[in-house]
Amino acid sequence: MQAIYENWRHVFKLDPDREISDGRLEAVCMSGTDAVIVGGSTGVTFDNTVDLMSRIRRYEVPCALEVSSEEAAVPGFDHYFIPLVLNTDRAEWLAGRQVEALRKWGAFIPWEDTSAEGYLILNADAEAAKLTGARSPLDAETLAAHVYMADRLMRLPIIYLEYSGKFGDMELVKRAARLASGAQVFYGGGIDNAGKAREAAAAAHTVIVGNIIYEDLEAALATVAAVAEVPFGR
Numbered sequence: 364m365q366a367i368y369e370n371w372r373h374v375f376k377l378d379p380d381r382e383i384s385d386g387r388l389e390a391v392c393m394s395g396t397d398a399v400i401v402g403g404s405t406g407v408t409f410d411n412t413v414d415l416m417s418r419i420r421r422y423e424v425p426c427a428l429e430v431s432s433e434e435a436a437v438p439g440f441d442h443y444f445i446p447l448v449l450n451t452d453r454a455e456w457l458a459g460r461q462v463e464a465l466r467k468w469g470a471f472i473p474w475e476d477t478s479a480e481g482y483l484i485l486n487a488d489a490e491a492a493k494l495t496g497a498r499s500p501l502d503a504e505t506l507a508a509h510v511y512m513a514d515r516l517m518r519l520p521i522i523y524l525e526y527s528g529k530f531g532d533m534e535l536v537k538r539a540a541r542l543a544s545g546a547q548v549f550y551g552g553g554i555d556n557a558g559k560a561r562e563a564a565a566a567a568h569t570v571i572v573g574n575i576i577y578e579d580l581e582a583a584l585a586t587v588a589a590v591a592e593v594p595f596g597r
């Protein structure tokens with residue numbers, strides 16, 4: 364069965380902990396993006412997640428939740444992504460918190476619509492890196508080893524190269540996508556114009572655009588057409 368995200372090339376990520384007006388939300392949802400992911404590393408609650416989901420649900424765009432805390436597991440999304448941070452020595456972020464959440468939610472999870480993401484957090488200054496104690500940056504060989512582990516040993520469906528807040532090293536991203544035999548490589552971080560969106564689209568299977576939505580909506584919207592211009596063979 365084909366996963367809902369398999370053909371996603373461009374995705375907007377909206378943070379429940381940040382304000383967005385109805386007009387701006389409409390522009391995001393009607394932009395032609397392939398999907399919207401709801402997620403953030405801090406300040407995500409059940410209430411702010413339900414609120415954002417119900418506003419996005421006015422539109423037809425597919426909408427997924429990246430679950431970053433047990434409290435914010437909200438029913439009603441098209442898909443759920445569960446991050447597992449691979450480049451940390453703190454096991455709670457790899458499997459500890461997730462197992463705790465599964466004790467509570469395991470029997471209710473729509474498994475067909477739920478996927479693990481092998482997260483590699485590559486910007487040491489990102490909130491998510493500080494929170495999880497991610498070992499970053501990683502040199503090319505160490506990154507490749509993580510990709511082998513995630514893709515070949517763990518057979519994770521998704522590897523998420525996360526540079527949140529900073530535009531990453533596209534050579535590393537390209538190499539990771541080439542090495543991945545089954546995993547879909549998501550790239551996110553610092554895409555704030557069409558040029559960077561094109562570069563990221565040439566390197567990764569799926570491009571995620573986040574913060575710029577809140578800083579310069581026109582620039583964010585321009586990334587949709589930019590990604591669509593770039594063919595990508597798997």
Ligand SMILES: CC(C)=CCC/C(C)=C/CC/C(C)=C/CC/C(C)=C/CC/C(C)=C/CC/C(C)=C/CC/C(C)=C/COP(=O)(O)OP(=O)(O)O
Pocket residue numbers: 378402403404405429430431432433436437438439443445446447448456457460461462464465468471472473477482489490491494495525527528573574
């Ligand atoms: C019927 C029903 C209730 C359905 C839902 C059931 C369901 C799918 C439940 C899920 C249960 C489960 C297994 C939950 C796991 C929860 C959990 C504790 C996961 C841990 C996630 C994790 C490793 C978090 C660390 C931070 C991180 C990697 C977050 C990912 C998102 C991210 C990096 C966003 C960027 O953050 P942002 O705030 O934008 O950062 P900037 O400041 O840099 O912009």
Ligand SMILES: O=P(O)(O)OC[C@@H](O)CO
Pocket residue numbers: 376525526527528529550551552553554571572573574575
């Ligand atoms: O917010 P930016 O830097 O665009 O990053 C997008 C996404 O990867 C964050 O999880």
Ligand SMILES: [Mg+2]
Pocket residue numbers: 378573574
């Ligand atoms: Mg953000």
